[in-house]
Amino acid sequence: MEITSFNPPRRILMGPGPSDVSERVLKAMSRPTIGHLDPEFVGMMDELKLLLQYAFQTQNALTFAVSAPGSAGMECCFVNLVEPGDTVIICQNGLFGGRMKENVERCGGIAVMVQDNWGRAVDPEKLEQALVAHPDACLVAFVHAETSTGAQSDAKTLVQLAHQYDCLCIVDAVTSLAGTPLKVDDWGIDAIYSGSQKCLSAPPGLSPVSFNNRAAQKIRNRSSKVQSWFLDLNLVMGYWGGDGKRAYHHTAPVNGLYGLHESLLMVKEEGLENAWARHYRNHLLLRDGLESMGIHFVVAETDRLPQLNAVSIPDSVDDAALRATLLNEYNLEIGAGLGELAGKVWRIGLMGHASNQRNIDFCLKALRATL
Numbered sequence: 001m002e003i004t005s006f007n008p009p010r011r012i013l014m015g016p017g018p019s020d021v022s023e024r025v026l027k028a029m030s031r032p033t034i035g036h037l038d039p040e041f042v043g044m045m046d047e048l049k050l051l052l053q054y055a056f057q058t059q060n061a062l063t064f065a066v067s068a069p070g071s072a073g074m075e076c077c078f079v080n081l082v083e084p085g086d087t088v089i090i091c092q093n094g095l096f097g098g099r100m101k102e103n104v105e106r107c108g109g110i111a112v113m114v115q116d117n118w119g120r121a122v123d124p125e126k127l128e129q130a131l132v133a134h135p136d137a138c139l140v141a142f143v144h145a146e147t148s149t150g151a152q153s154d155a156k157t158l159v160q161l162a163h164q165y166d167c168l169c170i171v172d173a174v175t176s177l178a179g180t181p182l183k184v185d186d187w188g189i190d191a192i193y194s195g196s197q198k199c200l201s202a203p204p205g206l207s208p209v210s211f212n213n214r215a216a217q218k219i220r221n222r223s224s225k226v227q228s229w230f231l232d233l234n235l236v237m238g239y240w241g242g243d244g245k246r247a248y249h250h251t252a253p254v255n256g257l258y259g260l261h262e263s264l265l266m267v268k269e270e271g272l273e274n275a276w277a278r279h280y281r282n283h284l285l286l287r288d289g290l291e292s293m294g295i296h297f298v299v300a301e302t303d304r305l306p307q308l309n310a311v312s313i314p315d316s317v318d319d320a321a322l323r324a325t326l327l328n329e330y331n332l333e334i335g336a337g338l339g340e341l342a343g344k345v346w347r348i349g350l351m352g353h354a355s356n357q358r359n360i361d362f363c364l365k366a367l368r369a370t371l
């Protein structure tokens with residue numbers, strides 16, 4: 001077999017991520033690789049931090065991108081904030097809440113699960129009951145935008161509740177960042193992680209995170225070492241330059257960070273509020289088109305994520321065959337259902353650069369022709 005250079009087809013990515021990456025970001029990534037301790041690169045990292053603070057709406061000094069995908073950002077939050085024996089309340093309303101439980105247990109913590117049905121927002125009343133029932137809990141974790149179901153939870157209220165009961169909060173914002181309103185400082189979020197490949201529309205492989213002073217304090221006061229050397233924030237911060245000189249920790253994914261820098265710059269140029277509004281407007285356009293075809297949403301209108309549209313697969317439609325046709329004949333990727341919703345729903349993403357009218361028209365046309 002002769003192996004030649006890999007030339008991927010040009011797809012339109014309307015699934016749960018990665019989303020379409022703009023030419024501008026791709027071009028930024030093809031610029032010359034320089035040393036990760038080169039002063040020019042260090043300057044780029046400082047700018048990247050400012051851009052991330054803007055995207056998260058935070059002044060947190062401890063804001064940077066973990067050199068690995070969103071799952072590593074999740075793990076970074078848990079391994080640093082959970083110590084053996086800690087009780088952590090996890091609100092689960094989809095697939096990703098289940099991964100939080102795995103993380104807590106692997107850190108030696110005790111996970112208390114608060115379950116809501118898939119496709120529903122997290123119920124603050126259930127969280128409050130759990131907080132009352134478990135006065136020893138020190139952390140609450142939940143997913144702001146459940147990509148597995150298309151449901152959005154009221155992060156501000158959940159964080160407030162956690163604080164009333166003296167808990168810190170870990171928030172999964174992998175899909176919400178830059179797609180739907182999110183205000184880390186206003187809402188008092190203590191620790192948050194996201195991903196580069198959803199509404200930021202950079203390639204996958206980087207996970208923006210941010211920690212406030214209360215979270216940093218808890219990490220500094222740990223009685224046991226963080227179990228992960230790579231994700232130990234005490235070490236990583238020496239590298240991302242909290243204060244003082246940059247010490248070698250690992251080699252940063254240099255060109256990947258160029259891409260994230262460019263994508264965040266594009267968010268800044270558009271304006272975060274404008275990006276949120278665009279995601280919402282485009283969601284309404286897609287919704288109207290789908291509903292006119294008799295395709296219905298899974299999530300109640302009030303809890304819907306504009307960037308991830310979960311719809312029921314019409315009876316008598318072959319899920320896999322339809323998605324294969326879209327991919328092969330239209331170069332269009334939409335998402336399949338996950339977990340409990342596998343085979344029951346499609347997840348149509350309108351994330352970041354992919355959230356535009358041309359994609360919506362194209363997707364509706366392709367669905368109409370194929371159904």
Ligand SMILES: *Cc1c(COP(=O)(O)O)cnc(C)c1O
Nearest residue numbers: 069070071096145147174175195
């Ligand atoms: C995509 C996603 C993750 C995982 O991110 P990866 O980059 O795939 O590791 C975690 N949480 C949510 C809500 C996601 O949508």
